[in-house]
Amino acid sequence: MSQSEILFERARGSIPGGVNSPVRAFKAVGGTPRFIAAADGAWITDADGQRYVDYIGSWGPMILGHQYPAVVEAVRQQALVGFSYGAPTEAEIEMAELLCARVPHLEMVRMCSSGTEATMSALRLARGATGRSRILKFEGCYHGHGDALLVKAGSGLLTFGVPTSPGVPAALAELTLTATFNELDTVEALFSRYPDDIAAVIVEPVAGNMNCVPPAPGFLQGLRALCDRYGALLIFDEVMTGFRVHPRSAAGLYGVRPDLITLGKIIGGGLPVGAFGGRREVMEQLAPLGPVYQAGTLSGNPLAMAAGLALLRALADETIYQRLEARTAQLLAGLRAAAAEAGVPFTTTQVGSMFGLYFSAGPIRGYADVAACDLAAFNRFFHAMLDRGVYLAPSAYEAGFVSAAHGEAEIEHTLKAARESFSLLRG
Ligand SMILES: Cc1ncc(COP(=O)(O)O)c(C=O)c1O
Numbered sequence: 056m057s058q059s060e061i062l063f064e065r066a067r068g069s070i071p072g073g074v075n076s077p078v079r080a081f082k083a084v085g086g087t088p089r090f091i092a093a094a095d096g097a098w099i100t101d102a103d104g105q106r107y108v109d110y111i112g113s114w115g116p117m118i119l120g121h122q123y124p125a126v127v128e129a130v131r132q133q134a135l136v137g138f139s140y141g142a143p144t145e146a147e148i149e150m151a152e153l154l155c156a157r158v159p160h161l162e163m164v165r166m167c168s169s170g171t172e173a174t175m176s177a178l179r180l181a182r183g184a185t186g187r188s189r190i191l192k193f194e195g196c197y198h199g200h201g202d203a204l205l206v207k208a209g210s211g212l213l214t215f216g217v218p219t220s221p222g223v224p225a226a227l228a229e230l231t232l233t234a235t236f237n238e239l240d241t242v243e244a245l246f247s248r249y250p251d252d253i254a255a256v257i258v259e260p261v262a263g264n265m266n267c268v269p270p271a272p273g274f275l276q277g278l279r280a281l282c283d284r285y286g287a288l289l290i291f292d293e294v295m296t297g298f299r300v301h302p303r304s305a306a307g308l309y310g311v312r313p314d315l316i317t318l319g320k321i322i323g324g325g326l327p328v329g330a331f332g333g334r335r336e337v338m339e340q341l342a343p344l345g346p347v348y349q350a351g352t353l354s355g356n357p358l359a360m361a362a363g364l365a366l367l368r369a370l371a372d373e374t375i376y377q378r379l380e381a382r383t384a385q386l387l388a389g390l391r392a393a394a395a396e397a398g399v400p401f402t403t404t405q406v407g408s409m410f411g412l413y414f415s416a417g418p419i420r421g422y423a424d425v426a427a428c429d430l431a432a433f434n435r436f437f438h439a440m441l442d443r444g445v446y447l448a449p450s451a452y453e454a455g456f457v458s459a460a461h462g463e464a465e466i467e468h469t470l471k472a473a474r475e476s477f478s479l480l481r482g
């Protein structure tokens with residue numbers, strides 16, 4: 056047995072399914088999840104000493120690669136003076152000021168400890184600020200595991216075929232309306248039905264939890280217009296896209312003004328983090344200024360602030376984003392060429408350094424197109440790549456990520472593995 060197999064068997068004795076987050080379990084693709092011992096740059100090493108080019112990057116945060124020196128040093132320095140105080144620190148102000156300076160339309164921001172907390176809190180705030188109870192989300196979008204958002208959700212819920220989780224009370228689920236991503240008429244129909252009761256529309260501006268689906272031209276602008284017409288708040292869930300798709304996040308990339316933005320992943324440099332922010336008059340509804348309660352023992356945690364600030368300061372060099380986009384395009388062009396050579400129907404999507412791989416001739420416009428792909432082919436490809444030292448997300452419903460540490464050598468390694476893996480599919 057491999058070390059990963061031994062550890063997985065042991066883990067299942069004391070952790071449900073052997074993992075602390077479902078998509079890690081390889082349940083959709085089959086086989087044993089790799090237990091990780093270390094990571095550096097673009098590479099991740101498992102408990103058996105096997106090395107893989109990593110296209111998960113901790114599900115997004117590792118945009119400059121693992122063990123980025125400035126982040127390691129910042130965390131080391133902070134560890135020497137304390138891990139957590141439960142009291143305010145200057146680093147929290149620096150983080151809030153930096154986020155407000157870089158992300159358009161953020162006037163105030165509140166830190167929390169995960170993306171789930173960020174979206175859950177943003178929804179409560181939207182409901183409190185508008186006095187309305189319904190929210191509108193999109194099928195296949197995932198906003199963390201808060202009850203109200205586990206309705207027709209993406210990520211692990213799509214992977215395991217339970218898009219609406221048991222345990223969410225029906226009375227609460229009824230308040231979550233779901234529309235179709237990239238189809239504004241489905242949103243308009245719901246607004247016409249509940250003109251005075253939708254507090255907020257929440258959307259992943261690039262859907263990254265049903266693989267990677269870019270917004271159709273005009274879609275985000277259309278959401279803004281509908282929210283304005285019906286008095287609802289527009290929430291961009293940028294937990295994944297924040298500082299990933301553009302130096303000013305998706306709000307900057309697409310030039311659309313949300314009322315609230317949620318963040319996570321990159322802004323913590325790999326440590327647990329979340330944040331939500333937006334218009335001052337909405338944010339001022341939060342306790343202790345206003346009546347909407349929101350709190351957290353570890354909110355603004357000093358280690359997470361240190362890591363996040365170090366990473367965000369490095370990302371001030373915007374040329375990194377051009378290089379990331381070019382590297383991702385190079386990877387995807389190579390993968391398409393390898394698939395074409397093997398005669399395998401295959402499509403890719405890309406926004407910056409976020410990408411999607413599809414065993415389909417495309418195009419990919421939304422959840423229905425993703426669901427129609429050849430999942431069995433994806434699963435075989437996933438394992439063939441893993442066997443050849445390439446670590447892709449273990450689900451056809453997850454986006455992939457390239458980091459600045461992915462160089463020519465890593466792309467070459469990946470494309471060699473891909474040529475062999477696609478040829479196996481043909482056979
Ligand atoms: C778009 C989006 N929102 C929210 C979340 C929830 O974040 P977390 O896993 O940190 O709770 C995630 C990822 O899990 C995400 O991709």
Ligand SMILES: N[C@H](C=O)CCC(=O)O
Pocket residue numbers: 076077078079114197210211263264295453
């Ligand atoms: N798709 C999820 C986040 O973006 C995957 C991370 C997780 O839930 O473990």
